Amino acid sequence: xxxxxxxxxxxxxxxxxxxxxxxxxxxxxxxxxxxxxxxxxxxxxxxxxxxxxxxxxxxxxxxxxxxxxxxxxxxxxxxxxxxxxxxxxxxxxxxxxxxxxxxxxxxxxxxxxxxxxxxxxxxxxxxxxxxxxxxxxxxxxxxxxxxxxxxxxxxxxxxxxxxxxxxxxxxxxxxxxxxxxxxxxxxxxxxxxxxxxxxxxxxxxxxxxxxx
Amino acid sequence: xxxxxxxxxxxxxxxxxxxxxxxxxxxxxxxxxxxxxxxxxxxxxxxxxxxxxxxxxxxxxxxxxxxxxxxxxxxxxxxxxxxxxxxxxxxxxxxxxxxxxxxxxxxxxxxxxxxx
Numbered sequence: 001x002x003x004x005x006x007x008x009x010x011x012x013x014x015x016x017x018x019x020x021x022x023x024x025x026x027x028x029x030x031x032x033x034x035x036x037x038x039x040x041x042x043x044x045x046x047x048x049x050x051x052x053x054x055x056x057x058x059x060x061x062x063x064x065x066x067x068x069x070x071x072x073x074x075x076x077x078x079x080x081x082x083x084x085x086x087x088x089x090x091x092x093x094x095x096x097x098x099x100x101x102x103x104x105x106x107x108x109x110x111x112x113x114x115x116x117x118x119x120x121x122x123x124x125x126x127x128x129x130x131x132x133x134x135x136x137x138x139x140x141x142x143x144x145x146x147x148x149x150x151x152x153x154x155x156x157x158x159x160x161x162x163x164x165x166x167x168x169x170x171x172x173x174x175x176x177x178x179x180x181x182x183x184x185x186x187x188x189x190x191x192x193x194x195x196x197x198x199x200x201x202x203x204x205x206x207x208x209x210x211x212x
Numbered sequence: 213x214x215x216x217x218x219x220x221x222x223x224x225x226x227x228x229x230x231x232x233x234x235x236x237x238x239x240x241x242x243x244x245x246x247x248x249x250x251x252x253x254x255x256x257x258x259x260x261x262x263x264x265x266x267x268x269x270x271x272x273x274x275x276x277x278x279x280x281x282x283x284x285x286x287x288x289x290x291x292x293x294x295x296x297x298x299x300x301x302x303x304x305x306x307x308x309x310x311x312x313x314x315x316x317x318x319x320x321x322x323x324x325x326x327x328x
Contacts, residue, residue, distance in 0.1 A: 014323050016314045020285050021235040026306035027289065028242055029325070030298050037245045045241040050231070092247060092254035113262035115280070124231060124240075131277035132269050166258035 054123035057088050058171055059192035061121055065098070066176045067185045076100060079171065088120040092166070096121070099162060100173040101199070106157050107172045108146065108199030110138035111164040118169035122197060129198065139163070149200045172197050177205040236281040243288055251295060261287045 017025065031037045061083055065072040075082040079096040083089070090096065096118060099107040111117065112135050117125040128134050137145050142159045146152075153159065162170040174196035180188060183206070195201030231237040247254050264287040265280075273279050292298035309325045317323045 012319055014314045014317045014319055014321070016311065018233075018235070020282060021233070022307050022310050022314075023289070023303065024235040024239045024242070024285060025310055026303050027292070027298060028238060029306050029310070030302055031242065031246070031292075034297070036249065036251070036297060037242060041245055042238070042241045045244060046237045049237065049240075091244060094254065114258055114265055116258060127232075127277045127280075129277075130280040132265075132275040134277075166255040 049119075049124060053120060055121075055192075055194035055197065056189070057086070057123075058118070058121035058194070058197045059189040060086055061088070061098075061171065062173055062192045062197065063185045063189035065173055066188055072100075072173075075173070083121060083171075090169075091119055094166065095168045096171060097162075097168055098171050098173055099160070101175045101202075103154075103175075104157060105160050106146075106151075106153050106199065107160050107162060107170070108138060108142055109162050109164060109170045109172060110135055112136070112139060113165075116164040116166055116169060118164075118171050121171055122194060126194070146200065149195065151200065151202055172199040174199075174201075174203050177203045179205055233281075235285075239281060239285050239288060243284070246292075246297075251297065252291065257287075257291070260291055264290075 016022075028037070028039070028042070032039050061075065064086070065075050071082065071085075074085075075098045079098040080090065082098070083096050094116075099109075101107055111129075115125055115130040115135070117129065134145065139161050142161050143153070146159070164170055174192065176188070177191065180191070183191075191203055191206060193201050193203060196203045231240070243257060246252065247257055261284065264283050268279060268283045269275065273283070289298070289300075289303065293300060306325070310323075313323050313325045
């Protein structure tokens, strides 16, 4: 213990955050001091993303669409309004569009330019969604990408790739798995995976252990 | 390392989407709240960010998304300079103040800097 410098390993002093962490903290300090942002609002925003906003929201939308034909129609016609019916709304005023998987078409979502994502219904995007690999390959080789996710589509099913923008975000309504007629809407919602709503997954029937 | 293996490495089935580091959440929230306050529109932000991501990739940046929030932070810093909301000097001075505060605050005590 030399004691003349306080670094990460010195147990007596606070751990120095990483450079980007210090820069964000400093930006926040500056903007709060200037009255440009409200620290309480920042905390509330982060808290909502860590506790309330995530793929469970989208799963509720999907399960309702499976169970309620009138809701499904509204969702396909005006997803922004239909999703707002369940209390989920865009955080930057973006519009939502719902695209439905069928035997004929499988929908898959990407944002080729950055990583625009339907936050209100899916939360924070997974790392792979933000990767250049996914952003560049989803459009040119969607079947190859799907195969890497373990998704094999029948030959007769075409793949439609939707490129999200800052103004419009897509939610995939996956196909309802077979043999789920007896399940309630909330039980169905538990089957819906995040990846299935991006279109890089399909939903396994209940009890099938292929999907972990 | 072919691109496929890099891509597959990122495909974690069942991965819980969340912020990997607290500062990711903080910069995400700051960016949204500044847009909410009307300092820029979300499409303006997205256009800047998309350009920065492409520049980072062309400069040899990560292709697996691991530098996503680093580029996000650089984009926000540059945008705030452009909008005259935060100069590099102001931010730099605060970075140094926070750094010193962390280095000089005994463990367990709240880390604070003097307000202007």
